[in-house]
Amino acid sequence: MEEFFDTHNYIAYPETIVKLARELIKVVDDYTSRKITNEDLRKVIxxxxxxxxxxxxxxxxxxxxxxxxxxxxxxxxxxxxLNGYQHRLR
Known part of the structure; x- marks a missing residue:
């Protein structure tokens, strides 16, 4: 999976909430411009x-x-x- 991040120039482990937001924007925009597939988007999210x-x-x-x-x-x-996704409490 991390190879996919490198290939598409995404940061796998953003340091801050703002950096995560930027990565989410980039990923969703790549999806809407058809640079990545629906399955790739799902995996990244x-x-x-x-x-x-x-x-x-x-x-x-x-x-x-x-x-x-x-x-x-x-x-x-x-x-x-993420419909139906349940995140773990830490």
Whole structure:
């Protein structure tokens, strides 16, 4: 999976919430411009949800910074991919 991140120039482990938001924007925009497939998008979003839940989520909702930075349309795409996803509490 990390090879996929390198190939598409995504950061696998963003340091901050703002950097994660930038990566989510880049990934969703690549999907909407057909640079990556639906399955690739799903894998990347699930990777971030599994490896950066503290940055992506705040309780049972998305982090407010993520929501504000990525926008409503991108958030809808991410929500549809994470429908039924249950993140672990740490």
């Amino acid at each position: 699930l990777f971030y949800a599994d490896n950066s839940p503290d940055k992506l989520f705040n309780g049972s909702d998305y982090n407010i910074t993520i929501k504000r930075k990525i926008g409503v349309k991108r958030l809808r795409i991410i929500e549809s991919l």
